[in-house]
Each structure stands twice: as structure tokens, then as C-alpha cells.
Amino acid sequence: ELKVEQNPLFLSMQEGKNYTIYCNYSTTSDRLYWYRQDPGKSLESLFVLLSNGAVKQEGRLMASLDTKARLSTLHITAAVHDLSATYFCAAAQGGSEKLVFGKGTKLTVNP
Amino acid sequence: SAVISQKPSRDICQRGTSLTIQCQVDSQVTMMFWYRQQPGQSLTLIATANQGSEATYESGFVIDKFPISRPNLTFSTLTVSNMSPEDSSIYLCSVRTGEETQYFGPGTRLLVL
Numbered sequence: 001e002l003k004v005e006q007n008p009l010f011l012s013m014q015e016g017k018n019y020t021i022y023c024n025y026s027t028t029s030d031r032l033y034w035y036r037q038d039p040g041k042s043l044e045s046l047f048v049l050l051s052n053g054a055v056k057q058e059g060r061l062m063a064s065l066d067t068k069a070r071l072s073t074l075h076i077t078a079a080v081h082d083l084s085a086t087y088f089c090a091a092a093q094g095g096s097e098k099l100v101f102g103k104g105t106k107l108t109v110n111p
Numbered sequence: 112s113a114v115i116s117q118k119p120s121r122d123i124c125q126r127g128t129s130l131t132i133q134c135q136v137d138s139q140v141t142m143m144f145w146y147r148q149q150p151g152q153s154l155t156l157i158a159t160a161n162q163g164s165e166a167t168y169e170s171g172f173v174i175d176k177f178p179i180s181r182p183n184l185t186f187s188t189l190t191v192s193n194m195s196p197e198d199s200s201i202y203l204c205s206v207r208t209g210e211e212t213q214y215f216g217p218g219t220r221l222l223v224l
Binding site for chain 1: 142144152153154155156159169203205207211212213214215216217218
């Protein structure tokens, strides 16, 4: 059974700093997703990573995937307050469309 | 991409009653998914709905409690039956289009008193 673990679950950081959120998954998965959720809102798709070594960047966020280590990272560069949200990673159950989500990382960026 | 709408956006219901949530997509999709997000928690898949066949439920979810309809390739409903306060959650439908991304609807916020 696929399990997904994220850490940290809570992250408070200052504007301008860098940090990384980690997402480990327990069995083979062919797709890894990152989503953002603002309070009271639905999920916004950030990245989908399909292959080993995949790296995608959008603004101050960069996601990578290491399928051998079963690890994805979401790196935040020079954080700004607007990045405050909860970030979820989700892995696709091998050979299916089913997504298994991590518990989420609640990010707060302080001025 | 896909544009997904859900109705209602929120509701407050009495225990013992049922609520049907609608999900409409702007394009034809093979599979639609229903997720639950309990307060302050992550998302859990309830079931996968294919057009023309019965929904496939995940462990811990049963058809009598969460009946699903999928009458065509752009629409699905999820009913939350015989509700209790523990059913208070956000219910989200999602689809995966020809692209790789899986999109989520805006969610239905349900409070059961």
C-alpha cells in the first residue's frame, strides 16, 4: 500500500530565506504532484513530476523527483509572504489514477 | 486544463438527512474522483467514478453511505447519506484530463449539526 510522508508539517520562515519541504513515498509511483491550498480554497496544481531527475520551476518554487530514493522536494527560494499556504504532495498509486496525499505542510512566511 | 464546478458550495445539514453534491466538468473525462478533506486534514479518496459502470470505493467507504452516479462523461454526483457530525468535511471532485495534471473542483463545505 502506497504511503506518503511529508515533512515538516509546519514551517514558519522569514521573508527572504530559503527552505525545502520533503515528500517521501513508500512504493513505486509513476507520478508525483505538488499542490497549494489557501485557507478555505480548493487545491491549485503546482507541479507534476513524471520521471527520475525531473525538475520543474515556477517563480520561487522548484520541485524535483528522485524515484530511486522515492523522494520529492519542493524548494522555496527567497520566500515572500504570498507563499503562505498549505502545500501537499501526492503520489499516484502505480498503474492507477488514484492519488495518495501527504498530510500537508503549513507554511507561514513572516515579514 | 479542466474547469470543474461543484454545487452546492457549502451547506449546513441536520443529522440523519442526506445531501447530494454535483460535479460538472467542461470537457469529457473517463474517470472522476471524489475526495474528502476533514477539518485540518489531508485528502482521502472516497471513490472513483467511471461512466457506465459502478463506482469503485476505497477501503472505509461504502456505497450505502456514499452512493455515486455518473450518468455521462461530464457529470457526477456524490450523496452523503444518513449524515452525522463526523461527515462534516470538504468534499472535492477531481479529474485528470489528457494532460498529466489532476484538477480539483472548488469543493463543497459540509457542516452537519
